[in-house]
Amino acid sequence: MTTIYELQTPALLVERSALERNLATMSAALPGPRLRPHVKAHKSTALARMQQAAGHRSFTCATIREVEGMAAAGLGQDLLLANEVLDARRLGDLVSRGARVTLAVDSVPTVEAAVMGGLREVLIDVNVGLPRCGCAPGDAGRLAELARSRGLEVRGVMGYEGHLMLVGEADDRRKQVEECMTKLVAAHGDVGGDIISAGGTGTFSVNTWANEIQAGSYALMDTAYGAVDDLPFEQALFVLGTVISTTPPADGIPGWAVVDVGLKSLGMDHGNPSIPGATVWFCSDEHTTWQPEPFESVRLGDRVRVVPAHVDPTITLHERMWLVDGDEIVDELPVDLRGW
């Protein structure tokens, strides 16, 4: 395979130059351990290896399978599972085989699961305002004490201000992040340890309280993050499709085209994807119906780059990404961290 015209569609494309600029921009802003790249965004050890080459050696994971895959790929120097589990045995197996795995805990049973599973290190997960996981800030110290009494090393705290990632106005975002991080820093005072882990692509530059940021989407981007004005990252991810049907304008209805990219190749929780210079009407399982402007600008068989609204759930639908330089394919990035 040498060009995108030889690919079976739909197919994920990653524009190499945009990816490289995104990685460089982030590692300049948050060098080395200041960034703990979140692999849930791309689910690819090949892409994680590029992040490692940019200087980051500690990674964030969302699932046990991601942790296992990263360890198997030799990227297990410092893996954080930033999520709660009640059966940690698979993680303990990795630790016993030499990987460094730190697990988030937010309750007595999750601390017990870490102990029973054979983990050695944990972070106390603190609820900083997003109603999801995390203990109340005032409970963090007691939970750390319990964990230490059970023989665990408590490395510090984490708290994810996920509800602020897409706040459009930077000053507003900074102010709200400060409120969240004030809680996390206070909890850290009670917990101790070296780590204050938080943040994401939307808050990487305004979250100055955390000492490591868990950003993932920055590498590839999507239209939701693209709408946040002050982010210095470029769209690098596209779903390549083929125009398989066109219907010319008639009876006052504009003409439309259909590309073979649909609900099964796109994460849809942030809404429809975009096609530059055109209006997307709707998506079906294997189709996106859209209105080219002008209609004559599109022909049957054309290859079209569809821009996903949400990077993470899009990538998990694909077996691989193709690293491209324009229309030329330069490498294959397997999406090898899917499943659970």
Added chain:
Amino acid sequence: MTTIYELQTPALLVERSALERNLATMSAALPGPRLRPHVKAHKSTALARMQQAAGHRSFTCATIREVEGMAAAGLGQDLLLANEVLDARRLGDLVSRGARVTLAVDSVPTVEAAVMGGLREVLIDVNVGLPRCGCAPGDAGRLAELARSRGLEVRGVMGYEGHLMLVGEADDRRKQVEECMTKLVAAHGDVGGDIISAGGTGTFSVNTWANEIQAGSYALMDTAYGAVDDLPFEQALFVLGTVISTTPPADGIPGWAVVDVGLKSLGMDHGNPSIPGATVWFCSDEHTTWQPEPFESVRLGDRVRVVPAHVDPTITLHERMWLVDGDEIVDELPVDLRGW
């Protein structure tokens, strides 16, 4: 694995008795060739084999990989790819190895692709009102003539009234289906052949013009179809999750729970999933945050059945389904038709 308590979550469950009733209800209404089950809904040859056992030997597919997988599983007696492709060589390979594959065509280039790819049989895909694929009804006869002149057997017509599947009121749905099918029947008059293929789960009983119905969702169902009053099918598909975090009520905010089922295990284009007797707040990549009522009804570690809003894009996120009888696992159904 003998019970659902031994499963790694998230995990897809199929309640056997509900599935069996759904299959029996449909095959009583549309016996044998009157139903051409659409495998895109479940992407599982094991489930297709259950549909075959219920009397259906012709199947509908949405992707080339689905056609290949069905043929490889020995279910290639009469496969329709109800979609347009511009490179049909993989399908032609199947035909040369003995599978019967019929391809939808809606334009001169798709007819040429069928010829070049080595296909022998096509259906003329007619636009009956959903702005997607399909030729104008008045063009169907000419396209059939072209196909026959190029040596293809034209088996008839298809037209999908997909925009009517979820119309809530049955009489209204029937009236709108009639308008669509009047166009398809007229096109069939120009095209000839034995087949008038159309319909889906939402219109299976009111579409009396088509002589075969392409329903798929009826076997497993989802909350979108569940909201259509007069459908006689039961919810058979669930995403099993584990409650990994709970936060009790405080400061006037109700308590919430978090289950490890999220955007990466649920199709989200029809909105949030449901949890019976509870209110779903939002989904994240690996979480659903929800409000149990009362809060005390849920405990950390509980197993919860989450009901997806849309069956097809949910299943494609999973490697397998577990056929269950309540909490007991009776079989594994691999989701072996994923990808393209």
